[in-house]
Amino acid sequence: MAYDKIVVPEVGEKITFTNGKMNVPDNPILMFIEGDGIGYDIMTASKRIWDAAVEKAYAGQRKISWMEIYSGEKAASVYDGDYMPEETFQALRDYKIGIKGPLTTPVGGGFRSLNVTLRQVLDLYSCVRPVRWFEGVPSPLKEPQDVDVVIFRENTEDIYAGIEFEAGTPENEKLAKFLREELGATGFFEGAGLGIKPVSEFGSKRLIRAAIEYAIDRGRESVTLVHKGNIQKFTEGAFQKWGYEVAKEEFPEETISWDEVAANHDGKVPEGKILIQDTIADIMFQKMLLRPREHDVIATTNLNGDYLSDALAAEVGGVGIAPGANIGDEVALFEATHGTAPKYTNLDKVNPGSLLFSGVMMLEHIGWFEAADMITKAYEKTISDKIVTYDFARQMENATEVKTSEFATAIIDRM
Ligand SMILES: NC(=O)C1=CN([C@@H]2O[C@H](COP(=O)(O)OP(=O)(O)OC[C@H]3O[C@@H](n4cnc5c(N)ncnc54)[C@H](OP(=O)(O)O)[C@@H]3O)[C@@H](O)[C@H]2O)C=CC1
Numbered sequence: 465m466a467y468d469k470i471v472v473p474e475v476g477e478k479i480t481f482t483n484g485k486m487n488v489p490d491n492p493i494l495m496f497i498e499g500d501g502i503g504y505d506i507m508t509a510s511k512r513i514w515d516a517a518v519e520k521a522y523a524g525q526r527k528i529s530w531m532e533i534y535s536g537e538k539a540a541s542v543y544d545g546d547y548m549p550e551e552t553f554q555a556l557r558d559y560k561i562g563i564k565g566p567l568t569t570p571v572g573g574g575f576r577s578l579n580v581t582l583r584q585v586l587d588l589y590s591c592v593r594p595v596r597w598f599e600g601v602p603s604p605l606k607e608p609q610d611v612d613v614v615i616f617r618e619n620t621e622d623i624y625a626g627i628e629f630e631a632g633t634p635e636n637e638k639l640a641k642f643l644r645e646e647l648g649a650t651g652f653f654e655g656a657g658l659g660i661k662p663v664s665e666f667g668s669k670r671l672i673r674a675a676i677e678y679a680i681d682r683g684r685e686s687v688t689l690v691h692k693g694n695i696q697k698f699t700e701g702a703f704q705k706w707g708y709e710v711a712k713e714e715f716p717e718e719t720i721s722w723d724e725v726a727a728n729h730d731g732k733v734p735e736g737k738i739l740i741q742d743t744i745a746d747i748m749f750q751k752m753l754l755r756p757r758e759h760d761v762i763a764t765t766n767l768n769g770d771y772l773s774d775a776l777a778a779e780v781g782g783v784g785i786a787p788g789a790n791i792g793d794e795v796a797l798f799e800a801t802h803g804t805a806p807k808y809t810n811l812d813k814v815n816p817g818s819l820l821f822s823g824v825m826m827l828e829h830i831g832w833f834e835a836a837d838m839i840t841k842a843y844e845k846t847i848s849d850k851i852v853t854y855d856f857a858r859q860m861e862n863a864t865e866v867k868t869s870e871f872a873t874a875i876i877d878r879m
């Protein structure tokens with residue numbers, strides 16, 4: 465496949481799929497989007513760590529061939545003002561697996577989120593965000609070791625669908641008139657901006673199915689459906705209903721609901737069964753602060769998952785550490801959960817942890833567990849030696865604060 469600006473590495477092979485099974489060569493071509501703001505600093509540092517771990521874990525028998533693809537400000541400079549070039553999507557379809565830094569989204573106008581566009585256009589419907597604590601990382605909790613959850617956030621629907629009509633536009637007025645006159649909806653003021661929140665059975669069930677399959681594969685204990693179904697009955701409430709349906713219809717042997725536990729098992733979950741439970745979104749934030757141990761895998765709608773993932777990250781060190789992945793049926797795009805942190809651009813200052821561990825997830829996704837484990841262990845050693853970036857240093861005593869690049873070197877030295 466010839467691209468206009470993307471340079472395919474001379475050495476390296478494509479990752480392919482046969483009947484849903486991934487084939488990973490020893491020298492795969494993996495893509496990266498550098499990202500805006502702090503993207504350059506964290507991507508440069510993380511690539512050094514990933515490469516060093518692969519080299520060391522496989523004694524040079526395996527190697528990543530990196531292929532740069534573009535989105536955001538760097539794309540605009542390479543493609544003459546185009547922030548989201550079509551060939552970026554094509555490359556992701558062709559080469560399947562990549563990782564991205566954060567991309568800027570203007571607030572209150574301007575272009576739509578490039579992050580959201582990538583997820584929607586490529587149908588990367590599961591946003592997977594594990595949140596766990598590492599020994600030595602500063603946390604506001606008394607028992608941060610109890611936080612070990614994996615958030616499955618629906619990644620294609622909800623208010624992120626971008627169906628919004630600005631106050632004062634003819635489209636807004638037409639929709640308002642239709643809502644009032646045709647549907648009898650009255651609960652909004654004249655001149656209100658209007659947004660639509662689509663949540664479908666198809667979109668909800670495939671996300672919840674992925675969460676349950678993950679819980680089964682990884683031997684996790686429960687899947688909690690998080691929703692605001694008391695207020696948004698036919699979107700969030702429907703998500704909850706469809707969640708219990710998927711569990712009952714598709715995983716009757718592997719799962720059990722609270723109602724079934726209460727009715728048949730004296731309040732005890734039978735050995736080997738995954739508990740399917742649900743909770744309303746607002747109280748989930750309290751529960752995750754006070755009794756995080758009671759939750760394991762979480763399946764939720766898009767906006768809830770966005771809020772929850774940043775809040776839970778704060779319990780285990782902050783957004784600088786919590787990783788993420790956007791996963792579809794074949795294409796997967798791993799990404800830091802935080803944004804571009806523009807005030808730190810090119811200061812070589814921020815924590816590369818979120819992107820680094822997104823890359824660890826990527827290595828696990830392609831089956832390179834030895835390299836992934838090597839990074840995790842070296843990271844833990846670095847933290848226990850109290851070598852940290854500014855964000856952890858300000859919450860710790862007697863820590864040595866280092867730059868992003870120095871932190872990467874410290875990790876590599878401990879492999
Ligand atoms: N997936 C993506 O690409 C995302 C993109 N964005 C976009 O990023 C831009 C900025 O968003 P904003 O809301 O300010 O959120 P950011 O996540 O960019 O930054 C908020 C704060 O989080 C802390 N932080 C972020 N990254 C790190 C890191 N690597 N290491 C340590 N601390 C970190 C900093 O805290 P402190 O100030 O306390 O040091 C920073 O000021 C917006 O355009 C937004 O749309 C936002 C989220 C995700």
Ligand SMILES: O=C(O)CCC(=O)C(=O)O
Pocket residue numbers: 567568569577578579580770801
């Ligand atoms: O696209 C954006 O700018 C923000 C996305 C975001 O906050 C997230 O995915 O967690």
Ligand SMILES: [Mg+2]
Pocket residue numbers: 770771774801
């Ligand atoms: Mg977010």
